[in-house]
Amino acid sequence: MVVRTILIVDDEPGTRQGIRKTLELWADGRYRIESVANGVEAAEWLAHNTAHLLITDVRMPEISGLDLIRSLEDRPDRPASVVISGYAEFEYVQTALRFGTVGYLLKPIDKDELLEITERALKQEEERHRAEKLAKLVDPKLFAMEEEVLRPNGPVGEVMAYVDEHLQEHLTMADMAAKVHLNASYFSVLFKEQAGITFSEYVTRRRIQRAKELLTQTRLSVGEIAEQVGYNTDKYFIKVFKQLEQISPSRYRNEMAALQ
The missing domain is CATH 1.10.10.60 (Homeodomain-like)
Known part of the structure; x- marks a missing residue:
């Protein structure tokens, strides 16, 4: 059985570690939780691994969360995505939503909101992959x-x-x-x-x-x-x-x- 993976991308160590700790407690071994410090590291990680859910800061140096989401558009194994933003970055969030992002989290992140959107995103990702698989299987x-x-x-x-x-x-x-x-x-x-x-x-x-x-x-x-x-x-x-x-x-x- 394939263990589904959640990848967290945020250049703020406190935010990144807080999300990871919350999700690890919630997952209790059901999911693999990974985290990286920026978009460059995320792109490298995704080149060799598969994520089922990407939780990413919307604005980061070099490779932003939006760039990261765009780069995964044509991948058959593209993950569901959730973006993290501040109040002043809602224009970026709107762009992310147009790319099919499930939703967004505002800083400071509320734990209950994090878990709710994580569960919703994973469910949508599973349903989308099931539909894509059926479409590929059926003539x-x-x-x-x-x-x-x-x-x-x-x-x-x-x-x-x-x-x-x-x-x-x-x-x-x-x-x-x-x-x-x-x-x-x-x-x-x-x-x-x-x-x-x-x-x-x-x-x-x-x-x-x-x-x-x-x-x-x-x-x-x-x-x-x-x-x-x-x-x-x-x-x-x-x-x-x-x-x-x-x-x-x-x-x-x-x-x-x-x-x-």
């Missing part, structure tokens, strides 16, 4: 079909169910049409009409969907997964996966692991 076209209850009964539904249970096998439209006693040309038109995508696209999307589940939930190699979802070579599997997901299977696995 949008297949999801839309199921959401709109477009999976039909009859021959097309029967073939869909068969495909889902036999992804590792060689699946052709001609064989599937014969299975439901239909002419291949007629079945091709019927499938596209009822499913909204062609038979071959459906098979490809189902195979890649299953591959994503295996990449996320197992330690099987890419080659083993390719075989389980019906590809004779991992090279061709990787090519198809990249075409559909714009990312390699290995990188997909790493990015999903980062969202844990």
Whole structure:
């Protein structure tokens, strides 16, 4: 189990140590609490570690809290953020809020407010990562079909169910049409009409969907997964996966692991 981490960044030793002590008592070992003295140290720490929550002073020399938050925008494992400010710095706070910061703490920091916003930020971070992981895991076209209850009964539904249970096998439209006693040309038109995508696209999307589940939930190699979802070579599997997901299977696995 990954221990979630809170990183505190403040160039005032008293504030930094006070926040750390309060959070360590509250966390009681449930979270890893780390602290650094400025934005430069924070950037270095974040280059080699993952934080789930960043609590940072909004104004610091060299690298400000705002710069730090901006620098993390495109990271798949970006943390939730809370900024610390003085009354004269509210313009900076407003900018931070536009970057998705959960909220702010005014100095001197109230312990109850610190704990309340910490719990809220961690909850939001967990929900966001869960949503991002689901979005990366689920094929949008297949999801839309199921959401709109477009999976039909009859021959097309029967073939869909068969495909889902036999992804590792060689699946052709001609064989599937014969299975439901239909002419291949007629079945091709019927499938596209009822499913909204062609038979071959459906098979490809189902195979890649299953591959994503295996990449996320197992330690099987890419080659083993390719075989389980019906590809004779991992090279061709990787090519198809990249075409559909714009990312390699290995990188997909790493990015999903980062969202844990």
